[in-house]
Amino acid sequence: MNAYLDMELLRFTTAGSVDDGKSTLIGRLLFDTKSIFEDQLDQVKRSSNRQGLAQADLSLLTDGLKAEREQGITIDVAYRYFATPKRKFIIADTPGHIQYTRNMITGASTANCALVLIDARHGVAEQTCRHAIIASLLQIPHLIVCINKMDLIDYQEPVFQKIKKDFESFSSKLDITDIRFIPISALNGDNVVNRSEKMSWYEGSTLLYTLENLHIGSDYNHIDCxxxxxxxxxxxxxxxxxxxxxxxxxxxxxxxxxxxxxxxxxxxxxxxxxxxxxxxxxxxxxxxxxxxxxxxxxxxxxxxxxxxxSNNQPDLNQDIEIMMCWLDTKAPHPKSKYIIKHTTSEAKAIIKNIRYELDVNTLHRNVENLNIGMNDVARVQLRTTKPLLTDAYRKNRTTGSIILIDESTHETVAAGMII
Amino acid sequence: MSNYNLTHLDELESESIFILREVFAQFENPCILFSGGKDSIVVTHLTKKAFYPAKIPFPLVHIDTGHNFPETMIFRDQIVADLDVRLIVGLVQDSIHSGRSTEERGKNASRNVLQTNTLLDTIDLHQFDACVGGARRDEEKARAKERFFSHRDEFGQWDPKNQRPELWNMFNGKHDHGEHFRVFPLSNWTEMDVWQYILAENIQIPSLYFAHQREVIRRNDTWLPVSEHIHLNETETPIHKKIRFRTLGDITITGGDESDADTLEKIVDEVAAARQTERGNRADDKRSETSMEDRKKQGYF
Structure with missing residues (x-):
């Protein structure tokens, strides 16, 4: 019990759409760490039966709202909790499709670690790149690339190595230093909680062991007061x-x-x-x-x-360069004044310049036809009514982040990372 | 460099305290929704810590169905006296008298759903713009979708498909007049965290949580306490059992488990070994697969 009191907390995020095995992987982590209760499992079994499925569909555990279960998709971020004797984990489980970029960014904003799933049959796909780019944008310190469905390619090492190499040639453009690769089968449980007997060629750790042992003490800035x-x-x-x-x-x-x-x-x-x-x-x-x-x-x-x-102060300025994700259905208006929230302070701001739009699938910078809409990521310049005390987001996630709020609807319309 | 790591309980506590202070700073008239259950007791304890050495700056609001465990009421009055805070009680009985709410009928009738009207009327009467509650995301699948700052429209309704994105530790409490927020500082806590914290902080809780002898009947796979509010049918014979309650709601809908856990240490061990969720004994959640989502949309806790 004392061991339990000394546990650390690790927050990680996953993104994925229907077929890439994300829900199965989360279900597997929860199931194999005995974090699923009997009455929850009974409920899943009943729902699975109603839908005519032969076995319990573990992915049903992770969808919360009526509409999500009906449609079989994740719409909003859902949070899941489990613990092992070493750590307590919070999973921010998000949809993976491009139309839910804002939900992925929301889930990523508090994460120490991101799990990116790759289907071993298909290799590095557009969605893989998008999830990694978002992790990099949000400065998640650790990235774990799970190459899933190894069972469907006979657990072959060359396939794993090829995907790893492909990913590395792409990720060299990203701002993430700690990237690990794990071959898994979420469906069968290989290398998730228990070591796979089918992949003796893999000498690394299982996913759970990796999550339990990532060094997260230095994820906070302990230098700049x-x-x-x-x-x-x-x-x-x-x-x-x-x-x-x-x-x-x-x-x-x-x-x-x-x-x-x-x-x-x-x-x-x-x-x-x-x-x-x-x-x-x-x-x-x-x-x-x-x-x-x-x-x-x-x-x-x-x-x-x-x-x-006194000898280490943040920047004080009214012109703030940010990478912005637009979150609202209503597009930004060039003349609109928004409420800007930064740490505990508040001011008004306008979007003064749109420098470029970032393609979150390719990192391509688009400088023409700049029409920002929901889920778009762009580099913009804000002008605020009073100076804000800012640090670069890559130096401090708290003093380096802002949100914009619409003055009339009070909706949170944008999230920004200060450059 | 030395080790600047917090334990998970310290980190959760720090997050909750930050949120409670944001409530104080962003709203004009907040309150704590206090049921006498362990989660609202922990929220109250955290509020005491957040504003120390000042007093808790919010009143406690109790929505009283009249179907209480007597032990809960004694505990409630004691904590109010100890903390020197204001207590506001909204009576479901008053809502029934005035014709605003209608008593349910039938064998499993309860006043659980009726609480919503009384709660919304109490919020309206006192013009609360933020109500702090002890709900946790691990409790129930609809609650897993909740924000820390959860917006309610002028009818007190929750719109789960259209929630404000909540990034980093930035909480947007902006609202129009007549709207309010529900705030959940324990969102990231699990049942186990709550019990560990109660143990670590030595927080006082009602005796009902500890194993005790009680007159009960077996109904819907749980031990339901015998009280003046429950109607026994011919086949049901009250017996004495040593039980404890994992959650506390109305006496009419809260079932107990057979248990010998009469200390906090034993409760923690029991929770660690539990194979059923804590709300498995709550008849209010069993009405349908989406009963929590449906009630929450209407304005329930």
Whole structure:
């Protein structure tokens, strides 16, 4: 039980459409780690019987809404949970078709790791490239390429090696350093949880072992200190009459009492008096901890401000270059002002320039006929009504990301990664 | 470089606290939907931690069907007194009196569905713009599709096919007057995480969760507690069993399991070995394959 308390959390995303075995793979992971309960399995068996299927269709476990089960497709992101004695896992399970790019990006935004599936019979396909490109765009640190349906090609090593080589020649253009390849059969369970007896030529780890042992400690930025203030805590009651603390979640770096800090955008400097939590004060705090920071001086600090180390500050600017994914059915209007949310701060923004549209299947940059619509990814320049405190997304996923909100419908219409 | 890793419980706690503070910052009039069950107790505990050393800045709202376990009510009043928070009670009985809701009839009648009207009326009466609840995505397949910040239109309805994308840790709580949000800080927690956390933090929970002797009947493959609200038919004979409840809802629909787990440590071991989901004993989920999705669309918890 103590072992359980020491577990880490790994978030991974998968994308896929109907026939590539994604649901079967998730079903297999859940089933072989004993994460499926008997009553859930009974329900799947009943549904499978109703549909006239001979055996339980594990993919039925992963579709949540009535409409999805009726149509046999994944529409929205669904989250699945399972645990082994080593780690707890959160799967963001997303559709894989181009028309659901926005859902893939949503699922990828919080992931430490992406699983990309390749059908061993068909090799690297357009959709394989799209999923890898999205993983790269969202800066997912680890990519696991599962070459699936090995059972249908007699578990031949040359087929696996050829696909691996093809993928590597394409992925050299991507911004992902940790890529691994695993030959599997989700249907039969080869190399998913248990080692395959049919592929003695494969000397690497199983998928689950890989997921359990990926090094994720360095996925957060522990260098550049960033503390976006969420709210101010003032108890106004005994014995805390003089208590004034800044609540927030550390976005980067390590903060310690005694550190000299600068409050941005005001530029006031002060020193950290203490880092408070309900369980007592801390001697240091790092991402992604939620804490309350007290300063030695009574300076003006409120929501949207950021505490940083004086010698390491983010950029302060009103012209922001981003890779943007448009999420809304209504296309962006060149004159429209949008609400921009960045960490805990808010402003208005217009899309000032569209530099190019990115083809997420090929990485091709299209500079003509720039009509951005839902699911399109484009490089754009934003102009904001006030300066934002930004870092490059590749340096910090929290201080490097923004969303745009439509002023009248209040819909979240775009997601952006700062360049 | 030293090891800057959080355990999964620390990371989940940090995420939940961040969300609770966003609720405070983004909304004018939030509340916590408090049922007296373990999940809403954990949400309340996390809220206490999020705003420490200040008091919990939200009232607790209890939608009271009148079909409660007496132990739950005692527990509710104790926690309200301990935390010095405001309690708002919406009575399903009042909705029935006023003609807004109609009592179900038949053997398996319950007031579970009737809670929706009372909940929506209470939200409207107090003009809540955010209601924090303890629902988790691992509980049920419709809940697996929920956002942390889940929009409800002016009729309190959920539109699962048209939800706002939720990226990174950015939560969009913008809404028109009369609309509200349901917020689920425990979205990423599993039943096991909740129990581990209750153990690690030594959080007080109602005695019903621990194994105890109780008068029960066998109905729909579960041990249903005998109470004034349940109608026994001729074949049903009450007997005494040592049971515990894995979830708590109304006394009319919450079945127990035979168990000897009378400490938190034993409960954790039992949950780890469980082969049935925790909602398997809840008659409200068994009405149809989509009963949770259907109720949620209408405005249910």
């Amino acid at each position: 960033r503390f976006p203030v969420q709210t101010v805590i003032r108890p106004k009651m005994a014995p805390y009459h003089d208590f004034r603390g800044y609540a927030g979640r550390i976005a980067g770096g390590v903060f310690k009492p005694g550190d000299e800090i600068t409050v941005l955008p005001s530029g006031f400097t002060s020193t950290i008096k203490s880092i408070e939590t309900f369980n007592g004060p801390l001697s240091e705090a790092f991402a992604p901890m939620s804490v309350v920071i007290q300063l030695t001086d009574d300076v003006d600090v409120s929501r949207g401000d950021m505490l940083v180390r």
